[in-house]
Amino acid sequence: MLPESSIPGIAHAQPRKRPHGRFKNRGGTWVTSLSVLVSLLALLPIAFVIGVSWQIGWAQIEALVWRPRVGELLVNTVLLVLFTLPLCVALGIALAWLTERSNLPGRRAWSLLAVAPLAVPAFVHSYAWVSLVPSIHGLPAGVLVSVIAYFPFLYLPVAATLRRLDPAIEDVAESLGLKPWAVFWRVVLPQLRLAICGGALLVGLHLLAEYGLYAMIRFDTFTTAIFDQFKSTFNGPAANMLAAVLALFCLAMLTAEASARGHARYARVGSGSAREQRIVRLSPITTLLALGLQAVTCALALGVPLFTLGKWLIAGGREVWQFSELLPALEQTVLLGVAGAVLTTCAAVPIAWLSIRAPGRLQRILESCNYITSSLPGIVVALALVTVTIHFARPIYQTTITVLLAYLLMFLPRALVSLRAGIAQAPVELENMARSLGRSPGRALWLITMRLAAPAAAAGAALVFLAITNELTATLLLAPNGTRTLATGFWAMTSEIDYAAAAPYALIMILLSLPLTGLLYHQSKRTAGR
């Protein structure tokens, strides 16, 4: 046995005061309070919606909400969702099936091209169409550009799921006498339900939240109406009430998706690794039709923006490259992006840690607070922050802090999802090990878990960074005077109908977004085990 005197500082370690007899949570209480803090912050927009409604009073709410203008917006928004969603679903499934399950020539290239439109910000799509066909406007235009801009959100999960499905189930269905079409309808499609629901929700939330796309083609939705209202009457009750209705709309969509998802088990039952997927041979005519579909989609979703951008860049020549304006915009975008990404990732750490190390009801509630807020449109978050900062935190009104807060609220789940996967890869036993080797709980967390989760955290931060790069609505509303990011710079140019000068901004945004698109594509391959 070692003499005690040979153990400096340890043998005489003073036992700490034991709080309330339960000290399992001693390290945890800090983490828990931090996550509660972040989640309370996330509840701000919802509190704003409720608070505003309370303050305005029922009589005035009725006057503000039950009027023809709101009805018109409601009809527009509902029609937009009703037309766009089925088209996106159909297109996404068709393309995914062709690239994953058929012998279509050049499948790999087509699958990459089906994801690529994500690199083009939605309002750049709109800009491309408006400058190509200046007369384009209204609902048909809204549906067309929305489908083109957002169908990859369905393509990605559906393709990933198709790749992962157990082919044996389809074999069995066929052996039970089902024709190929019946196999698809009764066996494959039901298994795609989760992917379709998830993708459709994402598209739906984008439809509700997007401002730039619809403003450019003069199609009025709730979001564009709120924005106009805000511009004309600033922080008036009319804009706030419209925001409340929009928030309700979003919550309804979340509920609808949750109930459509169902409770069935979709994971593969049974052991062993699944075999290769069966590839369906297309007849020559079907091949031609399929190639036609791929080519048309690609031409509309990539060809139009690239053609228009090219046209403007050539027409504008060297003059449009106003580096004295472009470089500061790039710099501000990168600064805001980096600061926002770091802030968001740090804020996600406590919740992510809690969800892996101490999952429970509290943690699930905290997490869902963040998810709900991030699904609210940027304009609602922005209005909430405007109202709150004006009334309670005047010093940070119209400062970078408020902008970063908005990013935090909107993009936290992106960091959270990555971080959680990363922390899950660092077993708690390693942290315990480090503690038994003399490291304090905080040091152990930093040296072991955070170090192991670093790659995942970086991936999450990158996702947040790129989301911030293309963010327009909240930045327009909240940024301090004189702020010009790539997105707002682009917006200012197009507002002056100077399409040529806007082109370089769009090009830089697309180039910045390419890595994100690559990352998404790579991740969907990896989850499919390739």
Added chain:
Amino acid sequence: MNALELTALCKTFGTQQALADVSLAVPNGSRMVIVGPSGSGKTTLLRMIAGFEFPDSGSLTLNGQVLVDATHAVPAHQRQIGYVPQDGALFPHMTVADNIGFGLAAKHASRHARIAELMDSVALDANMARRWPHELSGGQQQRVALARALAQQPRLMLLDEPFSALDTGLRSAMRKMVARLLSDAGITTILVTHDQSEALSFADQLAVMRQGRLVQSGRPMDLYQYPVDEQTALFLGEAVVLPARIEAGWAHCALGRVPVDSQANQGTTRIMLRPEQLLLSTTDGSGCRGVVTEREFGGNTCTLTVALQADEGVPGQAILVRSSGLQAPNIGSVVHLTTVGTAHVLKKPAALNLS
């Protein structure tokens, strides 16, 4: 002197009682093994000593220093207790050398020499220092984990089933090496396992746990020969348990008259013999007569089922006897059984078992 003293430790997870009033003293420099089936609370106990869990009540003292009592608790990182978990839990982002050096002061001049010395002591080749954990075999990972725990000169070493992931041959070699290494260093060690043969061979002190309770503790030999009840007897090895009537130090049972270890007991009870206490012969006429009904060849030993002759209206009982594999009698042969040593009188179990 006792290095570690556990007093009345209790712990409940939800409604599940993990530890119920566990008290145990671990003598200085000993190798204590806590053995029990899975779910018996042994790992919880170990983690409590390490400082990863805290008891609801009770206290824990190491070398006279209170680690946990009703009002205070020393956190894990100030306990200086070495811990080697089942899978080694090496830090995947550090090389072997960095893993071993984790508990050493970062800028110490002798750090490098100390790592080399530790690697040598667990028989790891010096050129492994730059390897990564995923490049090591299971046995090598365990050696690194052990060296890492030894680096901080622990006051106590905790081993949580450290050999169970290794294959059979390697397991016993590792066990011997670890036992020798820790004895030479004079480090008090607690090992937790569900494997009774591992427990008996590693321990100089043995404690049996069941359903969160400490059932019995003492020298391995004593526990093997004089288990506190039938369940413990069967847990620690094969046993022949027979109903018997005890009179003045002798048991009357299906095997005839057998001396017992307890003078105190009288009347009907159950006795236990280990299979190696039964000798089987085909020629000798003395002892109890029986017929071989089953024969299971197992290489070096052969397990025979012997139906004892019906006696005084008691139907013949079937008991298991071991025999040398090469000379085992055939099915149907008549054999004679004699006993060696004394039979152990089992404590009367709860009333249910008697009916």
